[in-house]
Amino acid sequence: MSPNFDLTCVVPRSGRTLRNFLHRLVGLGANAEEIAQIVRIIDVSKGSSTPDLPAVLETFRNITRDAPPCFSVFVDRKRAHRPYRIGFLGYEWQVGKHRLRVEGEEPHNGSSLIKLDEVDFAIVGLDELLSMTQYYLRNPTLVTKWGMYNYHLEKPTGIRIAGSAMLTSHNAQLDEQIQDMVGFFLISKPGGRSRSPVDFETLSKHGRRVYVKGRYTGIVHAAYPGLHIVSVEDVEEAVTSGERGSVGIEIVQSGNTLKRKGLVLHGPPLFLSESLLVVDYDRYVQNTALRNLIESLKPIGYFEAERIRQFAKWFYALEQNLGESWIEQPAVESLFCVPEDVPEGLRPYRLQTRKWKPDDRYKRGEAEALVERSRQQLRKCYETLKARNSPN
Template sequence: MSHSSNFESEATVSCAVPRSGRTLQNFLSRLKPIVSDSGEIEAMQKILSEGKKKSTQDIEEAFSQLNQLPRNVPKCFSVFIDRKRTPRPFRLGFLSHEWEVNGISLRVEGEEPHNGSSLIKLDEVDFTLVGLDELLAMTQYYLRDPTHVTKWGMYNYQLIKPTSIRVAGSAELTRYNPVLGCEVQDMVGFFLISKPGGRGRSKIDFQTLSRYGRRVFVKGRYSGIVMAAYPGLQVEPVENVEDSVMDAEMGSVGIEIVQTGNTLRSKGLLLHGAPLFLSESLYVVDYDRYQSKPQLRELLETLNPLGYFDDRRIQHFARWYLALETNMRESWLDRPDVEELFCTRVDPERGLRPYRLKTRNWRPHDSYKREEAMMLADESREKLKRFYEQLKTPNSTEKKSHIQLELR
């Protein structure tokens, strides 16, 4: 059973998601097995998949598209301004819909991606679907040291100012990757990229660029994150990092979100080293509401957020890394080992240690079972390395999507 509602009762769990895009599509796919009417989700996805190509500068045309939607499609859409694209066209996007999940009413609301954490701060939703990139852009103020939050598993540990914002875990959203021929999770890295060429240039890494005050192109919303991490950089906010690097002189540098590397490869750009941080779609929750609202706790249990060191996430990470490595090949310079990118030797000291939803404040303790947690982080690095090597075996007769992690 599903229905729309203009009133959120105490028993309704509210969730903010992006109005359009892959994350929304993947989240709707995740809902299919747990809601009673998956057919209506497929109808929604079809409309959403056509939204980008039907975007228009004519607002009347956009509303005409809305009014002409088939009658069998749920009334869950609206017209919005696509600010991620030039020149900010009008298009159809997701507004709101309500589903029943195991007897719990789940109200899903479309929002700007970076507004999710703000809605939790304002006590307006129970949880949201957001990446670490957007979370860092909007909530640096609450963190002890934002530069130490290079993976989402460190976020809760680094919170020092009063806030109910907490990362529950990974949403495990996947999509088909043609490079590996299987589903790969929506992981991304905030990488240095450059235009090949240029004489007498210094090494391209964050420390060297910061030391020499090099100009670096950065998408506007991420400027604060970069300047906080490396104040020596000459940050130039731009709308499109890849195009700005391409249009500048040889050797020019930018910092860009990279998932598959397809665009970089098509433009002949280079990828450098380890990213400033890793990101993926996360369930970010109002922790105060989680403690007081049993429906929210039950729903999260159904959604089953993955922990950073969960075995299934380790497998996802290996596939994502291998897909990016295979796609970029020698264009990924100074490529870190997979286990080092996953968790460096110093990361556990900065809070990258396992925690569960039963753990108080969803953060690792500095004394209770600390050594045990450190050992688990090391074991996870070894598991990841073994699984990655299995994936790389060229004569493997099993499909990469079916290779199982050897746990012992």
């Protein structure tokens, strides 16, 4: 039996990334009313999570009765009590000339399904990508920014990052839409007897206990094998309920939860992440429909001007929200990139670039100059934001 769709895409079955990607499809011609109904149920369904399956099924029948038939009940394995929850299963939309099937999955399964040749592309964060594909990378500890990922792929795989999906959501600090960037930061509970700085090298040297969410322990151990890693379900809760000076490593976007719980953030992150267009490159080369769709989604390169503006907004909003609770805050341009990243593959590439991977023999000097221009441009965007929002 032939499918009635042309292409397949995997997205998280719940949460902010799913909601933002569906809104993005509206701009490409997907039915706005259908997507509005779906988003409403996604927002409501989070509160129906419970280990009581009959109760979830009853809620499912009630809230999905007048909605597009695209939901299912799944087990939320990220929670220790493994509750049942309503999530996005799948739906098809006409996007340009092509029929697209969008399927909901666990976030970390996106790259796995590409590896198994079961999906054309996925919306995946670098955190999930690193968790699931370290095996393919020459040195995963050097991949601290998504623009370095393709360069470090060493073993055979079709998995490639086409670029940023440029998904945005409302930021209360700036009262505007900003990109869904996050950092994998050290956080701590204020106080404690230790006077040593809270940074990755010092903690690793002294074998300090650090709380890490289970699915990220492999990434952290690969980067800092000297850390005493304690796997937990909820890092912020473990740090909050621990003794003074307790330390964890957590994904931070806006800093709202840290601020509410009285925790502090330290230094630069282990790596940066955002929603990415991750594509089966072998299919992309062979499939005209896939090439057309990816081009219509307009993946954004690491150094493109719009992404630089969004990075400045994200950094400034986080800085303003946390204030003095961000200890040893790095300069915005050093967080974005440093000259030492260039030899490790942080250089521009386009959809026309072979294997979406910078070539060490091609325009290396131009790439180094671009990195420096990008840093200057980012600093200018950041200073403009500060001046615009200054009370004076």
